[in-house]
Amino acid sequence: MRAAGLGFCLALALFTCFAPARAQTLPPAVVAVVDYQRLLREAKAAKSIRAQVEERRARYQDEIRNEEQRLIEIERELTRQRGVLSTEAYAQKRSAFEQDAARVQRMVQERRRELDAVSAAAYAELRNAIIEVVGRLAESRGFNLVLPSSAVLLFSPQLDLTEEALAALDRRLPDVRVPDQPPSP
Numbered sequence: 278m279r280a281a282g283l284g285f286c287l288a289l290a291l292f293t294c295f296a297p298a299r300a301q302t303l304p305p306a307v308v309a310v311v312d313y314q315r316l317l318r319e320a321k322a323a324k325s326i327r328a329q330v331e332e333r334r335a336r337y338q339d340e341i342r343n344e345e346q347r348l349i350e351i352e353r354e355l356t357r358q359r360g361v362l363s364t365e366a367y368a369q370k371r372s373a374f375e376q377d378a379a380r381v382q383r384m385v386q387e388r389r390r391e392l393d394a395v396s397a398a399a400y401a402e403l404r405n406a407i408i409e410v411v412g413r414l415a416e417s418r419g420f421n422l423v424l425p426s427s428a429v430l431l432f433s434p435q436l437d438l439t440e441e442a443l444a445a446l447d448r449r450l451p452d453v454r455v456p457d458q459p460p461s462p
Contacts, residue, residue, distance in 0.1 A: 304421060306421065306422050307419055307420050307421050307422065308420065308422045308423070308424060308432075308436060309414075309415055309418065309420040309422070309423045309424075309436045309437070309438045310423065310424050310425070310426040310429050310432050310436050310437050310438070310439075311411055311423055311424075311425065311426060311437070311438045311439050311442050312425070312426045312427070312437070312439040313407070313425045313426075313427070314425075314427065315439055315443070316407050316439065316442060316443060316446060317400075317403070317404075317407075319443060320403065320407075320443060320446050320447060320450075321446075321447045321450075321451045321452065322402075322403050322406070322446070322447075322450045322451060322452055322453040323400075323403055325451075325452045325453055326396065326399045326400060326403065326453050326455055329399075329454075329455040330392065330395075330396045330399075330455060333392060333395075333455070334392060337388045337392065340388075341381075341384075341385055341388070344381045344384070345381070348374075348377065348378055348381060351374055351377070352374060355367075355370055355371060355374055358370070390459075391458075391459055394459030394460070395455050395456050395457075395458070395459055396455065398455075398456055398459065398460050399453045399454070399455045399456070402450075402453050403450065403453055406446060406449055406450040407442070407446060409449070410442055410445045410446045410449055411423055411438060411442050413445070414438050414441055414442055414445060415438070418438070420438075423438065426439070
């Protein structure tokens with residue numbers, strides 16, 4: 278019993294000797310919150326990105342629709358010629374049609390990947406600007422920890438940097454150009 282008590286006293290003494298040194302190296306948390314999703318939704322740059330991506334998506338959809346219509350016309354013509362063409366000629370035309378259809382499918386997939394990649398590149402620029410702006414605001418206001426408001430159950434509105442961050446972000450980055458080509462890996 279005496280040895281257990283002595284071990285406890287020794288552990289307590291060691292803890293109290295080193296605990297103050299450790300506590301002094303870490304500053305107390307001074308916390309703020311920001312509605313990150315709102316910044317991604319309402320910033321001028323975010324709206325610009327969405328508009329550019331939607332415009333490009335509409336262009337791609339028109340291009341795809343035209344290709345699909347062209348394929349439908351080719352297939353109709355092929356169906357009409359089936360009784361007139363020899364078996365070999367029909368098989369060749371059918372094979373060419375299937376290759377063309379496969380090319381269009383690859384084009385559709387490529388357009389989708391391209392749109393995802395250029396959109397991601399533009400949003401990465403926006404996210405970097407958000408981090409920079411929020412970091413500057415936090416530093417100027419004395420916060421050493423900024424959490425997304427969605428991760429916090431309850432907070433005082435005075436700790437919310439969202440409005441200031443949105444205004445600063447709109448000044449810092451009012452527009453982001455969506456790149457024409459996806460960035461190289």
